[in-house]
Amino acid sequence: MRYAYRVETVRTAERELMARLPEGMLMRRAAAGLAAACRGLLGRTYGARVVLLVGSGDNGGDALYAGAELARRGAGVTAVLLSPERAHEGGLRALRAAGGRAVGGVPSEPYAELIGRADLVVDGIVGIGGKGGLRPVAVELTDLVRDAGVPVVAVDLPSGVDADTGEVNGQAVRAGATVTFGTYKPGLLVDPAHEHTGAVRLVDIGLDACLPRAADMEALQHADVARLLPRPGAESDKYRRGVVGVAAGSGTYPGAAVLAVAGALRGGAGAVRYLGESESVREQVIRRFPETLLTQGPVRRAGRVQAWAVGSGLGDGSAARELVADVLTADLPVLVDADGLRLMDVSAVRERTAPTVLTPHAGEAAALLGRGREEVEAARLASVRELAELTGATVLLKGSTTLVADADRTKPVRVNATGTGWLATAGSGDVLSGAVGSLLAAGLDALDAASVGAYLHGLAARHAAPPLTAMDVAHALPHAWQSVTN
Ligand SMILES: NC(=O)C1=CN([C@@H]2O[C@H](COP(=O)(O)OP(=O)(O)OC[C@H]3O[C@@H](n4cnc5c(N)ncnc54)[C@H](OP(=O)(O)O)[C@@H]3O)[C@@H](O)[C@H]2O)[C@@H](O)CC1
Ligand SMILES: [K+]
Structure with missing residues (x-):
């Protein structure tokens, strides 16, 4: 059986698990799984051009740490920070230390070129902390990605879809693949959100031990x-x-x-x-x-x-x-x-x-x-x-x-x-x-x-x-x- 849990339940399990583990361990596990999936999609990591779309929460943090791993393996990684002053500090440090760079701020024109040349875009705009549809800056960037036709891997969920209901308010990222952490979320399995996920890959971060028996949704295998x-x-x-x-x-x-x-x-x-x-x-x-x-x-x-x-x-x-x-x-x-x-x-x-x-x-x-x-x-x-x-x-x-x-x-x-x-x-x-x-x-x-x-x-x-x-x-x-x- 494949199980899916609502955000509230995921958050409770996450707190319980975090209390048992060294700080930052969960995000490192998530980012390692994400980086491995990106490498699989890229085929060849060395010399590949990767653009990270980085929001202000931990979803962006995952993208930054994964980007650092790809940069260590020779990819050219550029993070586009949607809120430069609020980007995940540790993730940003790790990316820079690995030779990646970060850009941020408003003018969207240079981004069109950056995105157009990318081999892969990593959508770390927003994950389970998202509310409502995408905000205008995020919409502008995802429009550029769509127009460029570059493959997108979504971090945890395609940004803009509702994790609990599978509803899509306004615009949402369309991913070729989604790498989700700990458990499936209902939104990944239900249309219209499901149409945005591409192939969904679940990364085990040890959350299972802290999830309740009764799931919110299940899928027969x-x-x-x-x-x-x-x-x-x-x-x-x-x-x-x-x-x-x-x-x-x-x-x-x-x-x-x-x-x-x-x-x-x-x-x-x-x-x-x-x-x-x-x-x-x-x-x-x-x-x-x-x-x-x-x-x-x-x-x-x-x-x-x-x-x-x-x-x-x-x-x-x-x-x-x-x-x-x-x-x-x-x-x-x-x-x-x-x-x-x-x-x-x-x-x-x-x-x-x-x-x-x-x-x-x-x-x-x-x-x-x-x-x-x-x-x-x-x-x-x-x-x-x-x-x-x-x-x-x-x-x-x-x-x-x-x-x-x-x-x-x-x-x-x-x-x-x-x-x-x-x-x-x-x-x-x-x-x-x-x-x-x-x-x-x-x-x-x-x-x-x-x-x-x-x-x-x-x-x-x-x-x-x-x-x-x-x-x-x-x-x-x-x-x-x-x-x-x-
Ligand atoms: N659970 C787990 O076990 C693990 C979870 N992990 C990761 O953490 C992620 C959750 O992180 P999170 O709690 O920081 O929330 P997240 O999704 O980054 O979004 C919050 C930020 O987004 C913003 N924002 C909100 N709505 C928006 C919108 N529509 N459009 C644009 N922006 C919007 C909002 O801004 P604000 O409202 O504050 O202005 C806030 O700053 C989770 O998805 C997974 O990737 C793994 O690292 C480890 C294991
Ligand atoms: K995302």
Whole structure:
């Protein structure tokens, strides 16, 4: 598992650790890790031109000490001090002693040339002490860096992103790589901030020993998913492995039924039962997937089912609304997606005692929260938490970094990073809803089913050859399983 902690928690752990170590030790560890990462990115350090953007706090201190190390190894290092009178004293001394130089003050013109000739820019403007977006001088410098197209490595976080929320107020540095210290911060894992980080490298500074067990956010890794995946035992039959009921698709959107069933068949349950009133849709499902069990309403007479996935492609009619309401009365885990999110009655969801998983994209989440889509996209972490609170359900907010907030709000929010832009294709959500429904039927709890489903779905998209279709993603799910379990 990969864990992320909020700034307040990092600060407490940092104080505890600092009290046990000689002064300056933590910053030296951080700077050593940063310098090593810079050397890796430069390829050849001797003779390389490095520009440090140095703010007034310890983030700038890290950059200066790392710059000193690079200068000792023969790089030409110039520090641009954003507040010359407040730059980290020890760091500045170390840089100068190693042969680096520092410039500061206002005129931005010479900086354009300096930055334009650089092989690497180190962003030490601001780290976890940052508040609000970048200030004007910092904006001016980062504009120069962007225009010059020079690679940037961010110290701890790209300056200007919010470490706790992943929100970006105004402008923020866009880094090719971020070197972070001690632990991940939520902002590194959540969009829009995540789009600014590039590849994130974690430097161990010994902070782990002082961090609490409960993280603020976590991200599953292969080993976690492998541990959670359902596996048939010697005693298993299809019912014990779980039957997932799929209530999706309509005469207007028959494809949604086919795709949700495709996902469900590869989600790990023992069988898929498709429930639909349209004979032609049932026929299309069975023609494509002869292993599907077919049924018609009402839900209570559908036959044995251990979890339901409802909503994709149902359309808008009153029959669809009744179907969603009917599924929500089942005393079983239920996943609601797409049209179902619009048709469901939020109070009926709140009243349920069995687990409910909602899988909105930003637009659907915005509609449920009564605000604009852009507001949800700008504040994804806050939005997914709020929606879980509002509905009492486990909420999976889709996006390039998918978030899952459990109904039990004491649990960390999970973030999934396996996704790819190629998943933004028609029907890919239908496949996800089937797969997560299947994992629910196989017995995973709501948080695990949603986060494991998102993980596999993202991985499957990476296995499928681009430009991919939703059906390609469904077909690649077994490859994703294999790559996780091997
Ligand atoms: N935690 C750990 O274990 C370790 C932490 N370490 C390092 O310490 C860093 C934290 O250092 P920190 O506390 O000094 O804060 P930092 O991020 O440098 O920023 C504060 C300064 O920035 C300024 N400023 C604020 N907002 C701004 C904005 N929007 N735009 C521009 N400027 C802004 C603000 O100015 P002021 O508001 O005072 O005018 C203040 O002077 C951390 O990220 C990591 O790199 C490692 O060395 C060792 C292990
Ligand atoms: K930074």
